[in-house]
Structure formats: structure tokens, C-alpha cells
Amino acid sequence: MVKEEELIKLAHPEFWDARYTSEQKVRQDGTQTVLDSYEWFRNFETLRPFFSKHLPASSSSCHILHLGCGSSTLTADLHTLGYTNQTSVDFSRVVIDAMKSKYSHLDTRWCVMDVRCLEMPNGSVDVAIDKGTLDAMIHGSLWDPPEDVRCNVGKYVDEITRVLKPGGQWLYITYRQPHFMKPLLEREDLWTLSVEELSDGAGAFNYFSFIMKRHQNLDLGHQSLLIDGKQEA
Known part of the structure; x- marks a missing residue:
């Protein structure tokens, strides 16, 4: 089991800078370092049916935001399908x-x-995608999350609701159970929330997708913000 202090480090850039630096490789000719891709919570081909279902038709006008892109190939994969505004x-x-x-x-x-x-x-964003970033902010018991978890998640969710266009979507993929995550994600005054199970069949480890669709005609100047774990009007 991963120690609590190690999980806390995941919410800080210094941890990831060190990790990605250690994963870079030098080309055989010695001219350039390259970083191999790493996929959290399934690769693109496995998730392709999910994205086909929830992404709008490919168009340069659809602005997709990758939240915590890491070294995933997802940006490039979607680009090949015609999503060039990312x-x-x-x-x-x-x-x-x-x-x-x-x-x-x-x-x-x-x-x-x-x-x-x-x-x-x-x-300014039509679709925001998270495949493991929110999870890096979470440690401790989800029955009663620590104050720093509530604060970080609150700030993150507030920012997504701010940048999404009316009718825009946040697609979040995780291994965490819906009954734990819903209390952290629900904002009935800001968006609708639905959950889909992503299964590869019998015996496979299941993941979950949360689809948050922002209400139409929402005035960003009057939305509630969660600041330092407290609700402000």
C-alpha cells in the first residue's frame, strides 16, 4: 500500500518534474531526449467508443481542454480524428x-x-477532459476527505465551471467509486452529472466516467465558488 505522505506529493509539480525527467530517454544518435507516453486509466482505443459518444462532431470550432495532459497520446489521437482546436x-x-x-x-x-x-x-471551452488528474489531488479517507483535498478539489471544480461554455462538458475518467466522488463533484446549480461504467467484460477492472454538462445561460458572475473548503455566494 502506498504511504499517505507519498500520495500527498502527487498534488505538487516537483514530484512530476522529477518523474518525467527520470523517464526521458536519449535518442540513439544522442541529439534529442524523448519521453515515452504513459496512459492513466486506459488507452485511447479502449476509450474511443466513450469519446465517440460524448464528443461533438469533429470540428476546428470545438475547443477541447486536456486537464493535466501528462505524457498521454490523447491529444494526438483526437487530432487525427479532426479535433484540431485543443x-x-x-x-x-x-x-x-x-x-x-x-x-x-x-x-x-x-x-x-x-x-x-x-x-x-x-x-472558452467546449469539452474538458480529465484522465487521472483529479485523482492525484486525493488522499486519505473519502468518507471524510482531509481539508486540503476539499480545498484543492473545490478550486479545480470551480475553474472548470468557469471556463466551460454554457452547455459544455467535463469528461472525467477514474477508478474511484461513484458514491465517493459524487459529493465532491455535484453542483446542481451549475451542471448535471451522470455516471457511466466503463467495462472490458467479465473479470476486467472497471473504470467510471463522470459526465458533467454545464447548464445553459449560466451567469458566471453569480455562480457559487468553493473557496478554502467553504461555500461563498
Whole structure:
């Protein structure tokens, strides 16, 4: 079992900078370092039916935001399907620099950014995707989450509701059970929440997808914000 102090480190960029630095490899000709991809909670081909169901028709006008992109191939995979208007953010400068270099041929944006403080305009995103980022903020008992977990998750959720367009969606994929996660994600005044089970069949480890769809005509200037674990109007 992973120790609590190790789980707490996952919410800090220094941990990920060190990890990605250690995972970089030098090409045989010695000219460039490369970072192999790593997929949290299933690869693209396994999740393709889910994305086909929930993503709008591929179009350059559909702005997709990858929250904590890491070294996943998802940005590139969706680009091949025609989703060319993508922004991929991560608070690890090491991985963003590596992904910029690896996918320099793609017309996508790679930005060093903390998902708890997104440097993006209100209502600018059609679809936000999280495949493991929120999970890195969670430690301790989910029956009664520690104050720092409530605070980090609250700031993160507030930022997603802020940047999503009316009718926009947040697609979150996790291994965590819905009865634990729903209390952290429910915002009835801001969006609808539904859950789908992602199964590969009998005996396979099941994952869950949470689909949060932001209400139409929501005034961002009057939405409730969760600050330091407390609700403010």
C-alpha cells in the first residue's frame, strides 16, 4: 500500500518534474531526449467508443481542454480524428516541454498551467477532459476527505465551471467509486452529472466516467465558488 505522505506529493509539480525527467530517454544518435507516453486509466482505443459518444462532431470550432495532459497520446489521437482546436495543460514544465517537442507537427497548444488556477477566459471551452488528474489531488479517507483535498478539489471544480461554455462538458475518467466522488463533484446549480461504467467484460477492472454538462445561460458572475473548503455566494 502506498504511504499517505507519498500520495500527498502527487498534488505538487516537483514530484512530476522529477518523474518525467527520470523517464526521458536519449535518442540513439544522442541529439534529442524523448519521453515515452504513459496512459492513466486506459488507452485511447479502449476509450474511443466513450469519446465517440460524448464528443461533438469533429470540428476546428470545438475547443477541447486536456486537464493535466501528462505524457498521454490523447491529444494526438483526437487530432487525427479532426479535433484540431485543443489546449493541453499540465503543471509540470518538464512534460509540457517534452510534449511540445514530440508533437511539434500538431497545431495544438501546450501550456504550463495549474488546473486549480487556469489562465483562460470564462466560457472558452467546449469539452474538458480529465484522465487521472483529479485523482492525484486525493488522499486519505473519502468518507471524510482531509481539508486540503476539499480545498484543492473545490478550486479545480470551480475553474472548470468557469471556463466551460454554457452547455459544455467535463469528461472525467477514474477508478474511484461513484458514491465517493459524487459529493465532491455535484453542483446542481451549475451542471448535471451522470455516471457511466466503463467495462472490458467479465473479470476486467472497471473504470467510471463522470459526465458533467454545464447548464445553459449560466451567469458566471453569480455562480457559487468553493473557496478554502467553504461555500461563498
